[in-house]
Amino acid sequence: MGRAPCCDKANVKKGxxxxxxxxxxxxYLETYxxxxxxxxxxxxxGLRRCGKSCRLRxxxxxxxxxxxxxxxxxEDNIICTLYTQMGSRWSIIASHMPGRTDNDVKNYWNTKLKKRFLPPKQCLTANDCKNPNASSLTLPYVPKVETHDDQFQTQTPATLQMLSDVNSGLNAYNPSSSLNPTPLCNSKLMDLSQFGATSVSLSQDGSSVSDSCSIATVDKCGLLHGNGFINEDAGISMDFGFGGLPYDIVNQMWFGEKASEVVHPTCSTSFEGDFIFC
DNA sequence: AACCTGCACAACCGCCATGAT
DNA sequence: TATCATGGCGGTTGTGCAGGT
Incomplete structure (x- = not known):
């Protein structure tokens, strides 16, 4: 049996x-x-409205x-920074900006900031991925592929949130690695296209909170840059320690959703450093 | 002028957390 | 401890408007 409705739906006004x-x-509220x-x-x-609706209004x-x-x-920077730290916790983000509501911040992100900082969802080719709304941030095309084993399972939102929680604070083991995502919004740090990159891969062990993240770029010559190894089934895995870009920050800023891996089925060779993308 | 499309924003829905009993 | 009512939140939808065709 479902929960009883909070009000008489038939007799409340909507819209x-x-x-x-x-x-x-x-x-009424100012009085009582x-x-x-x-x-x-x-x-x-004396209102024919749902209590929830009154509260929201x-x-x-x-x-x-x-x-x-x-x-x-x-305020843009605050939203951007906090979003990279904690994701869509709009009420918390709004609490950092006096006079702003979570709904306002959420709408503002969805209609303005997201377009400015994230690439379009459907990128069929590398040439498709220049976001016309992006100003200083021109982001590279990201291939989306299936992963094949537990080691490279797709990141779940729940895990992302946990990672955000971890990453939003100081790094207890190395304070110098503490995350300050502001530069991600304000600098060229994210603009890998300046290095000629046309493709980016991110990965992270999705089974637990991890202190590592991975990133790889494929330049215009087909060279994949990064350090890691090639997995026969899952493709190329890159890895570096906590001092690198935190996974969820990059993931949310660039993709806003699930992890991606650069994968090519014919790749099966271990490597270190740059190598030719096969 | 009429219609279409996209955008911005207001409001609703449903789930989860929390506190009271 | 279990149950229930309510608050709080994020995702989604609906609506009005502006600009383009």
Missing amino acids: QWSPEEDATLKT GTGGNWIHLPQKA WLNYLRPNIKHGGFTEE
Whole structure:
């Protein structure tokens, strides 16, 4: 049996709030407060709205000192930085910006910042992947392929979150390696195209929280750069320690989703350093 | 002028966490 | 300890508007 609905769905109004409803809710809350219960508030206030809807309306638009639109460059950087650290924890991100709501920040990211910092989802060829909206960040094409064994299993969101939690703090073992993702947003650090890269691979052991991450680039000459080894089934694995780019930061900034591996089925040779992409 | 398309934003839905009983 | 009600959150959808054809 499912959960009982929080309100009588048949008798509540949905959709845009009218100025009259706003005024009613605002007056009631300023006079009586929530009384610790949003569910019964609309009835007391004389509104035909769901309690959750009232709460959302108040928190996002009616409460004092709410700012709408006009995000500053500094706020862009805050959002970008925190997103790389913790992912889509919008309420936490919003808490770092007085007057901003999680909904506002989420919408702003989804409609503006994501396009600026992430490549388009469908890249069929390397030439397709120049994001027309990207300014200083021109990101390389990323091949998406299947992985074949446990060692290279696809990263799960849950694991990503754990990694974010770990990575967002100081590195207990090496403070000099502590992560400061701000440069990822503001510098050329992520712009591997300046090195002629046309392809990037990232990988990480998805079975547990790990302190390592991997990155490889394929340049215009077909050379794959990085250090690691070739796995017969899973393709090429690159690896370096904690001092490298944290997986989830790069993954979220570039791809916003699952891990990718550069794979070629005919590759089966161990290697170290640069090698010819076969 | 009418229609289409994409964008921005407001609001809703459903899941999970938390606190009260 | 178990159950339930409510709050909180993130993902998704709906709607209105602007610009293009």
